[in-house]
Amino acid sequence: EPEVTQTPSHQVTQMGQEVILRCVPISNHLYFYWYRQILGQKVEFLVSFYNNEISEKSEIFDDQFSVERPDGSNFTLKIRSTKLEDSAMYFCASGGGEQFFGPGTRLTVL
Amino acid sequence: KNEVEQSPQNLTAQEGEFITINCSYSVGISALHWLQQHPGGGIVSLFMLSSGKKKHGRLIATINIQEKHSSLHITASHPRDSAVYICAFLKTSYDKVIFGPGTSLSVIP
Numbered sequence: 001e002p003e004v005t006q007t008p009s010h011q012v013t014q015m016g017q018e019v020i021l022r023c024v025p026i027s028n029h030l031y032f033y034w035y036r037q038i039l040g041q042k043v044e045f046l047v048s049f050y051n052n053e054i055s056e057k058s059e060i061f062d063d064q065f066s067v068e069r070p071d072g073s074n075f076t077l078k079i080r081s082t083k084l085e086d087s088a089m090y091f092c093a094s095g096g097g098e099q100f101f102g103p104g105t106r107l108t109v110l
Numbered sequence: 111k112n113e114v115e116q117s118p119q120n121l122t123a124q125e126g127e128f129i130t131i132n133c134s135y136s137v138g139i140s141a142l143h144w145l146q147q148h149p150g151g152g153i154v155s156l157f158m159l160s161s162g163k164k165k166h167g168r169l170i171a172t173i174n175i176q177e178k179h180s181s182l183h184i185t186a187s188h189p190r191d192s193a194v195y196i197c198a199f200l201k202t203s204y205d206k207v208i209f210g211p212g213t214s215l216s217v218i219p
Contacts, residue, residue: 101153
């Protein structure tokens with residue numbers, strides 16, 4: 001059964017460093033999403049992506065964040081200069097109605 | 111005011127009990143999702159619905175668009191159903207998903 005995959009499963013970084021979180025969506029899906037969940041809090045929408053451009057983004061998704069589909073399979077979330085408060089689980093999802101979630105990347109910023 | 115609320119926040123049930131989790135929202139939506147988040151953090155989509163009722167195994171989801179309310183029912187609950195159940199929806203005219211705060215369910219043998 002096709003599934004969304006994410007790498008790495010856990011990323012530890014120093015404050016101020018850039019991180020790139022990677023996702024491989026399900027191959028025939030056209031809509032892609034990034035969400036984050038700070039420990040103990042609810043899941044929050046970050047950004048949606050369709051037709052090689054951002055279709056919607058939240059207030060959280062500021063200039064420090066960017067998304068890219070560098071090739072036909074990967075979908076990446078880049079955080080340019082990480083802050084302590086960026087520590088969270090980041091989920092990628094793909095789909096066009098029903099969404100299929102990846103297993104998440106746990107980002108720890110020290 | 112929160113756009114989406116869930117009740118109860120926490121629920122403990124005995125194995126075999128019938129469980130209902132409620133979700134109320136205050137905006138126009140194009141579809142509502144019920145998601146299950148396991149203790150390890152992974153998220154699984156259980157249902158997507160925009161009207162009526164859907165059933166999958168022991169799970170039933172209903173939605174009343176006029177009343178802006180949805181329910182998730184679990185029949186014959188089992189300890190493996192222990193998880194956080196989240197309702198989330200796509201706002202009308204927006205490609206943005208709003209998540210509820212989740213209901214933490216614990217089913218005791």
